[in-house]
Amino acid sequence: MRVWWARCLVAALAVVAAASGTAAAGPARAGQDTEQGVEFRSGEVTLHGTVTAPAGTARRRRPGIVLVHGSGPETRAKYRVEAQAMARSGFVVLSYDKRTAGYSLTQRSYPQLADDALAGVRVLRGRADVDPRRVGLWGFSEGGWVVPLAAARSAQVSYVVLVGASGVSPARQSAWSLENRLWHEGVAGSLLRTVPVTGTRFLTDAGLLPEADYDPLPALRRVHQPVLALWGDDQQSPPAESAVAIGKALRDGGNTDVTLRFFPHADHKLRTSSDGFQRGEHVVPGYVETMASWVAGRGHRTNDALPHQARRSHALVPLPHHEGPAAQAAAFALMVVSFAAHLLKEWVRRLRRRPCAPGAGRAPRWLAATGLATLLGFLGYLAFVTMTLTPGPVLGHRPVFWLVLQLLAAGTVLAAVATVVSWWRVRASVPGRTGARLGLLVLASAVFVPWALFWGLAAL
Structure with missing residues (x-):
């Protein structure tokens, strides 16, 4: 009899869940709380989540x-401490795995x-x-751009x-965050502009x-629900600017x-942190309370x-056309192919033991x-710094690898000057094919100089 009543209770809960777009799994204990797996639909996508309750x-x-x-x-596992x-x-609390359809490093839609x-x-x-009159949204970081859009569209929030x-655009916030990270690592000089701004x-x-x-501000102007905005010693979203703007x-x-x-x-996520950069494991005292x-x-x-x-x-201004991605890609390809x-x-010539042309x-x-x-x-x-957020060894506020690249860039310019001078001296005796090859090499060098200036390799 008790088993029958238990089954009826489970069935009733399943009906309630289905009516709200969920399909619930059986509850499991999680310390002093209970966790319950759920599935729910958003458009054509099925999302999987966990409801954590006292x-x-x-x-x-x-x-x-x-x-x-x-x-x-992001997955719900990353928010279990908060839940x-x-x-x-x-x-x-409902936490769920972020959709994969329509969301990637290069594609996403906040609406x-x-x-x-x-x-x-x-x-x-x-x-x-749950009291349906007291259901709210908690948005972290990127969620701070998403949640106002949702709240502005629904009185159910x-x-x-x-x-x-962040009260600024994702591009502006990203540049500020990268600059903070490099500054924290002791970096000064041209790399502080190259990676955060130019990149x-x-x-x-x-x-x-x-x-x-x-632009997050138009959606925020349409939010009429009570808003609580919290920051730690934030080094990823500019806290003072964002607070004023929001x-x-x-x-x-x-x-x-x-x-x-x-x-x-506290860090960006309001986990305990001594400086805002070090990521903590526990929520900062007083935050949830x-x-x-x-x-x-x-x-x-x-x-x-x-x-x-x-x-x-x-604010980041768009690149002019002659410095845009298409022009950059063409210049990079020309230089790599020429060099x-x-x-x-030269390698083939040496293998065949042919003399060097004038x-x-x-x-x-x-x-x-x-x-x-x-x-x-x-x-x-550049890929290493962007992916790891570390510049590597630093010497006198200059990353060692960046100094090596700057020395190579300077050597390239000096070698280009030497090439033009030596070619000019023997120009009358240079064979046609060799002249064409040297001309292509000098052209690549001419492109190299503004390229190196643009990316900070020729700046202090």
Whole structure:
């Protein structure tokens, strides 16, 4: 009999879940909380998530909150610490795996991600243990751009919590973050502009930084729900600038229920951190408690003083046509082919033990070798810095690898001058094919100089 009643109860819960777009798995214990797997639809995509709730039977319905991810292929596992901390503070929390359809490093749509968040809101509103009048959205980092879009479109969102949100565009925020990281690593000089500014402008114009120019302020002006925005010692989103921009946009839209709070000794995600760069494992004390009190209406709604922000972000202007990705790709291909072809020709000549033609001696070989090494080394080093966010060994505030590349670039220019001089001296005796090959090499050198200036290899 008890088994029959248990089956009926499970079936009833499944019906409720299905009515709200979910298909629930059986609950499993997670410390003092309970976790329940769910599936729900957002358009044509099925999303998988976990509902984390306080253990025990609540005498009254609890507030619900949907966690909206930061950038990248985020999964619910990355937010389990936050979900469990919020559940212990009385929330029923939905975390879910970010969609893979339509989302990648080079493709994403914030309105589409907002649809996913609203689908999660419907899941919580359909649960018997959740107060449907108190279901909100929590947006971290990239989620700080997504959540206002969702909240502005649906009255079912009761409140908004933003963590590490940026009040500037993704491209501008990315450049500021990269500059902060390099500065923290002790870097000064041209690399501080090359990677954060020039590199971000190039990726934006090449279409490799999705939603790069998204302006978050119009959506914020349409948000009328209560908003709690939180920052730590943020080194990824400019905290002072973002707080001012977000607060002003909300107030310009007529929203007077705006609370801005700052937590020292916390990183971008409000995990404990000594400097904002080191990533912590535990949520900073007071963060979740502040959020719970605020949602319950017991927390104060006055704003903290703005934190110190050492460097301001800067707007990024598009590259001119002659410096754009197409021109850069053509110039890079011309230089690589010219330098490599000359080295290959010299290698074949040596294998066949043929004499060196007039004008095609040591200087052109040095030009081709140093030029090719600079190009390929620059490409590899830029990829390394971008992916690892570390410059490698630093000597006198200059990364050692960057100094080597700058020396190679200087050697390429000197070798180009030497090549032109030696060719000019014997121009009357230079064979036609050798002259054409040297001409192509000099042309590549002429392209190399503005290229090196553009990417900071010829600057201090």
